[in-house]
Amino acid sequence: MAMRFFLIAASAAVLASAQAPPSNSSECTAKSFSLPSWLIEDVKYDDGAVSFDVSNRAIDFAESLVCKTKETGLSACSIQGKRWANNTLEASVETNSESTTFYLKQSWTCNDRGKTLIFTAAGNSSAAIDYDAPVLIKGSLTSPVTITPAYPAGPRGHDSPGCTSKSETPSWTLSAVYFTDKPGDGNNSLPFQNFNLLVTNPANGYQASCMPRGSVGGQPDLSSLSCAGYEFQGTVGQYSIVTAAGFDPDTYAFTLNQTWYCDDTDAARPLQITASGTTTLPLTCTTSPGPNNRTSRYCTIERSSLPLDGNLATVTTLRPYALEEPIPPTRDGCTLTSIFNPRWEFSHFQTTTSGDETEDDSTSGTVSFEVILAAEDRGFQYPIPIYQGEALEGEEEGWYECDIGADGGNGLPLWPYKCSFRYDAEGQGLELKADWACRDLDRENPINFSGVTTTSVDTTLTCETTASGQSRCTTDDPGYIWVAPITDVTW
Numbered sequence: 001m002a003m004r005f006f007l008i009a010a011s012a013a014v015l016a017s018a019q020a021p022p023s024n025s026s027e028c029t030a031k032s033f034s035l036p037s038w039l040i041e042d043v044k045y046d047d048g049a050v051s052f053d054v055s056n057r058a059i060d061f062a063e064s065l066v067c068k069t070k071e072t073g074l075s076a077c078s079i080q081g082k083r084w085a086n087n088t089l090e091a092s093v094e095t096n097s098e099s100t101t102f103y104l105k106q107s108w109t110c111n112d113r114g115k116t117l118i119f120t121a122a123g124n125s126s127a128a129i130d131y132d133a134p135v136l137i138k139g140s141l142t143s144p145v146t147i148t149p150a151y152p153a154g155p156r157g158h159d160s161p162g163c164t165s166k167s168e169t170p171s172w173t174l175s176a177v178y179f180t181d182k183p184g185d186g187n188n189s190l191p192f193q194n195f196n197l198l199v200t201n202p203a204n205g206y207q208a209s210c211m212p213r214g215s216v217g218g219q220p221d222l223s224s225l226s227c228a229g230y231e232f233q234g235t236v237g238q239y240s241i242v243t244a245a246g247f248d249p250d251t252y253a254f255t256l257n258q259t260w261y262c263d264d265t266d267a268a269r270p271l272q273i274t275a276s277g278t279t280t281l282p283l284t285c286t287t288s289p290g291p292n293n294r295t296s297r298y299c300t301i302e303r304s305s306l307p308l309d310g311n312l313a314t315v316t317t318l319r320p321y322a323l324e325e326p327i328p329p330t331r332d333g334c335t336l337t338s339i340f341n342p343r344w345e346f347s348h349f350q351t352t353t354s355g356d357e358t359e360d361d362s363t364s365g366t367v368s369f370e371v372i373l374a375a376e377d378r379g380f381q382y383p384i385p386i387y388q389g390e391a392l393e394g395e396e397e398g399w400y401e402c403d404i405g406a407d408g409g410n411g412l413p414l415w416p417y418k419c420s421f422r423y424d425a426e427g428q429g430l431e432l433k434a435d436w437a438c439r440d441l442d443r444e445n446p447i448n449f450s451g452v453t454t455t456s457v458d459t460t461l462t463c464e465t466t467a468s469g470q471s472r473c474t475t476d477d478p479g480y481i482w483v484a485p486i487t488d489v490t491w
Contacts, residue, residue: 028110029117030328031058033336033441034149036121036139039320040102045129050093050100058119059108065091101126104137113340117144133268134320145335145491147442152237154323155261156230157204158270163262166203170275170310172256173200177301179283181249183294195222195247197254199308204260206230208243222247238327239272239318252281256308261323268320277310331376334414334438338449342486343374344432347383349457349480351425353471367400367423373414373436374483384415398422399433412439428457434486449491455484 036058043052048068055062090105105122121139140148157163177197184191193212200207210227212220227243244257255278263270285299332340346369353365370383389401402419419434432453437446459480463473 026112027328028059028112029336030330032108032110032117032119033141033147034326034328036119036141036149037123038104038106038137038139040125040127040135040137043100043127043131043135050095052102054089054091054104056106056108059110061106061108063089067093095129097129099126099128102135102137104139106139107143115340117339119143133266136268136321144339145441145447147445147447149326149441150443151324151326154237155204155239155241156206156236157201158261158323159264159267160204161264163204163264164271167260167262167271167273167275168312170273170277170312171202172258172277172308172310173202173305174198174254174279174281174301174308175200175305177281177283179247179249179252179281179285179297179299181297181299183296191219193220193222193249195220195225195249199227199243199245199256199258201258201260204241204262206241206260208241208258210243210245222249237324239323247281252283254279254281254308256310257313258310261318263323267323270318270321270323272314272316272318274313274315275310276313277308279306279308282306329377333375333377333379333440334373334412334436335441335447337373337375338436338438338447338486338489338491341374342449342451342489343483344434344453344486345372345374345383345481345483346370346430346455346457347479347481348385349430349461349475351423351461351473353473354469365425367421367430369430371415371432375414377440378414379412381412381414384413386416386419386421388421392420396420402434412443413437428461430455430457447491449489451486451489453484453486455482458482 037056039055039057041053041055043050049066051064051066053062053064088107092103094101094103101124103122103124105120107118107120109116109118111117119141120143121141123137123139125135125137127135138148138151140146175198178195180192180194182189182192196209196211198207198209206229208227208229210225212222213224213226223246225245225247227245229241229243239261241261242259246255247253255276257274257276259272259274261270261272282301283299284302285297287295287297289295329336337343348368348370350368351365352368366388368385368387370385372378372381372383384407385405387403387405389403391397392399392401399420399422402416402421404416404419407413407415413436416434416436419432421430421432423430432455433450434453435448435450437448439446441447457475459482460476461473462476463471465471
């Protein structure tokens with residue numbers, strides 16, 4: 001029979017003992033948005049009780065919990081350790097003869113950004129009764145926003161079956177090996193050497209391409225090759241595979257040193273592995289006459305690949321679950337900008353008036369501009385054009401719908417998905433009501449924001465008449481940019 005044990009306070013005094021402290025840590029807010037999670041450690045089953053330690057990875061919080069168990073019903077629980085006076089921790093466990101499931105919900109505050117935010121997160125995870133390593137509980141936030149933070153994929157192949165066992169006898173496969181040696185004549189042509197190959201680690205499937213990284217006296221330095229793999233195409237996290245290699249063009253000796261990671265046997269005990277290997281490449285070369293009676297060489301290996309055996313250098317155990325741990329942002333992206341310092345950046349402002357406009361008719365003019373959220377971390381996003389759309393009626397008379405330009409299919413936009421604006425030509429005042437969505441913390445569950453901006457085009461507009469008789473007015477400086485705050489922000 002499954003038993004469910006609840007850590008529920010019988011009184012306010014007991015509840016207070018499980019409360020999290022307010023945090024002034026400089027990373028409190030960033031960590032709370034990116035990795036709301038807990039570690040369960042030192043789990044013990046003794047005399048009808050379950051005890052364990054819990055720590056919050058986002059803040060400086062740790063408690064020791066004890067729950068006396070019985071066959072059915074609720075169990076009174078005692079909480080030992082620090083006693084705070086802010087917000088709550090709720091915990092429960094459900095156990096059977098084989099495993100235990102831990103349930104946590106906690107609230108805490110962060111005020112390191114000048115604005116106090118209350119965070120609430122919840123999550124659960126299971127572990128076998130005899131499991132003796134820390135248990136990770138990934139949390140989903142319900143306050144101040146509702147998201148499940150995305151975790152990075154980690155270094156390539158870290159959880160591939162057999163990664164750890166294959167790494168005990170490290171080896172690599174070398175393929176696509178090419179070496180070129182052109183002597184040059186010293187006048188019209190310079191000496192040139194080039195070397196390329198692919199290195200594949202069978203323990204994790206990681207493949208790196210190696211090539212010269214620079215030059216010494218105008219000649220590529222083959223003794224220090226630049227090697228890189230898929231890490232530039234995805235979100236790796238804090239730990240990237242590092243490959244260093246070198247080639248001697250005189251002896252054909254190739255040297256490799258690589259650091260990679262495995263946690264396929266237990267994510268709570270990730271390993272950092274470093275190994276190296278050296279071999280003489282069996283290159284077959286063709287030659288052609290070069291300048292000054294010297295010979296140019298073009299070399300490769302006759303087979304499609306060859307093995308390289310390695311020697312272990314170091315094996316280091318990292319902190320639990322480190323390989324997929326999110327990196328707290330150091331610069332504000334869409335979400336944190338929208339909460340702490342919401343501003344639009346405007347540019348390329350322009351008005352166009354038809355030639356037949358009269359003093360009593362101001363409706364024949366149109367307005368356009370470009371806009372982007374003034375985030376510190378914009379990635380590769382760019383401002384998007386906003387054109388004047390249909391006129392609104394009723395209480396919104398004088399306002400126009402935004403005709404939003406194409407975004408190129410950008411998955412992380414920094415501009416409105418819906419908006420309206422009005423422009424006062426006489427005072428050059430501009431008002432913008434906008435709705436926008438942030439996906440930087442959780443692509444599956446975007447956070448929808450709304451806000452209002454009141455600003456002005458605080459620069460001189462220069463007008464010219466086009467061939468069609470239109471009057472087009474633009475800023476004196478085509479690169480003029482201004483930033484305006486977004487007020488009344490809601491989400």
